[in-house]
Amino acid sequence: MSTVLSASGFPEEQVRHRARAGAAGVFPALESYGSSMLGAVPVGQDPYDLLERARIVPPVFMPERLKKLIDLAREPLYTDVELDTVLGGFTSRLPLYVSAFGSTQVASHDLGEAAGRQAGRLGIPMVVGENVVPVNGYRAAADSAASPLLGRIAAYTAAADDEHGGVVVQQSTEDADAEVWNLVYSDPVSEPLLATGRLAFELKVGQGAKPGLGGLTVLGREAGDRVAEQYAMDEVFGADSDSVLRISSPGTFTEEILRQQIRLMRNNFPRVKVWVKLHPGRDIALAAATAWAAGADSVTVDGAEGGTAWAPSAFLGQVGLPLGECLTRIGRTGHCLLASGRIWEGTRAVKALALGARAVGLGRAALLAVDEDAEAGLVRLVESIALELRLLISSVGKYHVNALEADDVLLPADAATGSRTG
Amino acid sequence: MTSTIAESHGRVAPSFPASPDQHLIAEPTRATLRVQSRMLAATRAFLTAQGFQELLPPVIGPVTDPGIRGSKQVDVDFYGHKYKLMTSAILYKQASLPAFDKIFYIAPNVRLEPLETAVTHRHLAEFHQIDVEIRDARREDAMELAERLVAHVVDEVVREMPGDLELLGRDRDAFREVVQGAFDRTTHKEATADLVALGHPQDPGAEIDWEGEEILSAKTSRPFFVVDYPKGSRGFYDQEDTDRPGVLRNFDLIAPEGYGELASGSEREHDYAALVTRMRETGENPAKYGWYLDLARRGIPASSGFGIGLERFTRYVTGRTAAWEASAYPKLPGVTSA
Numbered sequence: 001m002s003t004v005l006s007a008s009g010f011p012e013e014q015v016r017h018r019a020r021a022g023a024a025g026v027f028p029a030l031e032s033y034g035s036s037m038l039g040a041v042p043v044g045q046d047p048y049d050l051l052e053r054a055r056i057v058p059p060v061f062m063p064e065r066l067k068k069l070i071d072l073a074r075e076p077l078y079t080d081v082e083l084d085t086v087l088g089g090f091t092s093r094l095p096l097y098v099s100a101f102g103s104t105q106v107a108s109h110d111l112g113e114a115a116g117r118q119a120g121r122l123g124i125p126m127v128v129g130e131n132v133v134p135v136n137g138y139r140a141a142a143d144s145a146a147s148p149l150l151g152r153i154a155a156y157t158a159a160a161d162d163e164h165g166g167v168v169v170q171q172s173t174e175d176a177d178a179e180v181w182n183l184v185y186s187d188p189v190s191e192p193l194l195a196t197g198r199l200a201f202e203l204k205v206g207q208g209a210k211p212g213l214g215g216l217t218v219l220g221r222e223a224g225d226r227v228a229e230q231y232a233m234d235e236v237f238g239a240d241s242d243s244v245l246r247i248s249s250p251g252t253f254t255e256e257i258l259r260q261q262i263r264l265m266r267n268n269f270p271r272v273k274v275w276v277k278l279h280p281g282r283d284i285a286l287a288a289a290t291a292w293a294a295g296a297d298s299v300t301v302d303g304a305e306g307g308t309a310w311a312p313s314a315f316l317g318q319v320g321l322p323l324g325e326c327l328t329r330i331g332r333t334g335h336c337l338l339a340s341g342r343i344w345e346g347t348r349a350v351k352a353l354a355l356g357a358r359a360v361g362l363g364r365a366a367l368l369a370v371d372e373d374a375e376a377g378l379v380r381l382v383e384s385i386a387l388e389l390r391l392l393i394s395s396v397g398k399y400h401v402n403a404l405e406a407d408d409v410l411l412p413a414d415a416a417t418g419s420r421t422g
Numbered sequence: 423m424t425s426t427i428a429e430s431h432g433r434v435a436p437s438f439p440a441s442p443d444q445h446l447i448a449e450p451t452r453a454t455l456r457v458q459s460r461m462l463a464a465t466r467a468f469l470t471a472q473g474f475q476e477l478l479p480p481v482i483g484p485v486t487d488p489g490i491r492g493s494k495q496v497d498v499d500f501y502g503h504k505y506k507l508m509t510s511a512i513l514y515k516q517a518s519l520p521a522f523d524k525i526f527y528i529a530p531n532v533r534l535e536p537l538e539t540a541v542t543h544r545h546l547a548e549f550h551q552i553d554v555e556i557r558d559a560r561r562e563d564a565m566e567l568a569e570r571l572v573a574h575v576v577d578e579v580v581r582e583m584p585g586d587l588e589l590l591g592r593d594r595d596a597f598r599e600v601v602q603g604a605f606d607r608t609t610h611k612e613a614t615a616d617l618v619a620l621g622h623p624q625d626p627g628a629e630i631d632w633e634g635e636e637i638l639s640a641k642t643s644r645p646f647f648v649v650d651y652p653k654g655s656r657g658f659y660d661q662e663d664t665d666r667p668g669v670l671r672n673f674d675l676i677a678p679e680g681y682g683e684l685a686s687g688s689e690r691e692h693d694y695a696a697l698v699t700r701m702r703e704t705g706e707n708p709a710k711y712g713w714y715l716d717l718a719r720r721g722i723p724a725s726s727g728f729g730i731g732l733e734r735f736t737r738y739v740t741g742r743t744a745a746w747e748a749s750a751y752p753k754l755p756g757v758t759s760a
Contacts, residue, residue, distance in 0.1 A: 185536055186494055229504070263655070264655075264705055266628055
C-alpha cells in the first residue's frame, strides 16, 4: 500500500477505500447489514427536503372552527379532531399505515409479526413486503406460524377487529414467479380478510431509496445458491466472501404496461383492493394518474427519503425526487394518495397530508418501535403521532384530518408550486 | 352461499359424494360417463376426419398457462427445479405447429381455483379440455370449427344415446337448434351493456364473471359466442387487434339454458417482441418463459385455437346440475376427496 501521495480538498479517503474494497465500496459497510437501516442524508440536513423546510401555518380566522363550535355547542378542543379515514379502500382509525418491509434481515420474522399484531390492534393497514415468499418460502395455512407471510397475516387478523385496517400484500417481478397473489388469494388464512373487504394487493413498481433499481439484498452464499434460479447474484463482495448480493429486477414499465397490469389485477382478484407503489420518478404525476385511471384504489409514493435495508450509497444521497417534491408535482386530487419517506412524527405527517396525501406510512419508525418493545412499541409511537396530529390539525382550525389543505402549509420560497408533469 | 340459476329453477343442488364408489356406481353417473365417452369418440372422429393430428399432451413443464383468473398453479419438484402441472397446454400447442398444421389434445389440466368457485357448479380443480390449434388460421376459422364440432358431437349423442339422455331426464328437444349450428355472436361490450341493463354489475374492463355468464346463458336456447374481450382480462397469448388497440381477437363459447361457458379461444400472439411486451402487461416475468421465448425468437407460426372444457360440455349435454357430476373422480376447489 502506498501512502506517499496526498490530495487535499479531494475525497482522498473515499478513493483509497474504493481502491481497497473494489465494488463493495459502492455500498455501506457490510458489517452493518441486518442491524441498521439506511436512508437519505440525516434529518435536518437535506436541502432538497421540502417537507422538512415547510412550516405549518395556522390562520387567525377559522370558519371551520365556527362550524365545529356550532356542531358541539361549545368551543372545540384538539381532542375533538377526528382522525378516522378511508385509505386504499380500507376504513382506518388513523391516517397512518405500516409500510412494507420485505425479506431482508432487519425485517425478520419476529419483528414482522410484532408489527402485524400492533398494527391490527391499532386498526391501521399494514403492507407486507415483496420477496418474502421467494426468499423465505410459503407454507400451507396449517404452518402459518412458520411462514413469514402467513404469520404476519395471521398475527394481524388475530389482533384486529372486523372493521378497521387491512392487510396489503406486495408482489414484485420475481414474486410473480412464486405466484404470491394467487397463493394468498385462495389460502384459508386470507378468508377472514377477504370476507370483510380488508385484503389488498400492492403492485410494487419501485421504492424511494433506490428509484429505478430493483431490490438488493445481501445473502449468505448458501441462501444465495438456494434462490439462484429466481434471482441474479452479483459477487460485489469478492469471490472469497461469504456474502453475495441478490439482485431483483425492478421490472419494465410503460404507461400501457402499468395500465394493463392494474386491469389484470382487478380482473383476476375481484375481491381485493388494488394498491400501486411508485418510486419517486420525475414523471410521478403521470404515473399516479395512469394508475388511478386504470382503477387502482390507492397509489403510494415512496419519497427518496424512504428507508431501506440495503442500497448503494450513491442512491441514498443523490437519486430520486424527495417526497415533498413528489406531492407538489402530483397536487391534490380526488384520488387516494399515500405517502412514505422518513415519517416518524406529527409535523411531517401533517405537511404531507395537507399537500394531498390521504395517509402516511411508517417504515423504519415502525420497525424501530417494535424493536424497542415488541408488545406495545408501535402502539405507543402511534399514540404520540396521533396526539401531535390532533394538536396540529386543530391549530389550523380543522377538526377532521381530511379537511387539511395546501394553504395550511407554507412551502419554502424556492419550492416549485402547482402541479408539474415529469 | 350463492344460488345458481339451476337452483333457482328448482333443480336440486347435488351433494358432493363421500366416496368414489358411491358416486361412480350411481346410475346417473354411469349414464353421464357413457355419454362422455361417446362425446370423446365423436370428437376424435370428427377432428381426425378434418385432418387433425392427435398429440398426447404434456403434464408438467417449467411454465404453464398463466392466463387463468385467480387460480393457483401446482408446483412439482423436478430434480431440484420448479416445474408446474399444466393449467393448460396452450404454449405447447403453439410449439407443435412447425410439425403439424392442425393438432388436438384431450388434455388434463389442474387449476387450484379460488375457494369461492366451489359453489358455481362449473369449476373443477382437475378437468379436461378438448384442446385444438390450427396453423395460419384466423379467429373466425377457429370459431367455425368449434361451432361445427359442438354441433356434431351433440347431434351424435342425440341420435345414438337416447336411452341415457332419457335416464338422465335430458330433453332431446333442447338440442333441436343446436345441431343446426349458426351460433349467435355478441361482443364483450354488448354483453357488458346487456348485463348492466339487467342490473348485474359488470366491469367493462374485466372478464365477464361467472354469474354474468350464467345470466346471459339462461336467456338463450342455442350456444353463442362472446368476442373481443378487453386487454387486461386474458393471458398474453391472445392477440391484440391491430386496428383496435385494447381489444383482443378472442372468443368464449357460451352454452344456453344457464350452463355458461363451454370454451375459450383466440387468434394467437406469436411475434416475439409483442409476446415479451404482453408478458409484462400481464405481470409476468419473461425470464420464466425461456424455452418458449427462444422458440418465438426463431419463429412460432401464426395460429388460432380453442379449448372446450370436457366436463362442462358433458354437463350441458347430459343436463347435470354440476360439472363435477361429469367427472369420475371429481376434485372441487377446497374440498378434499378421493
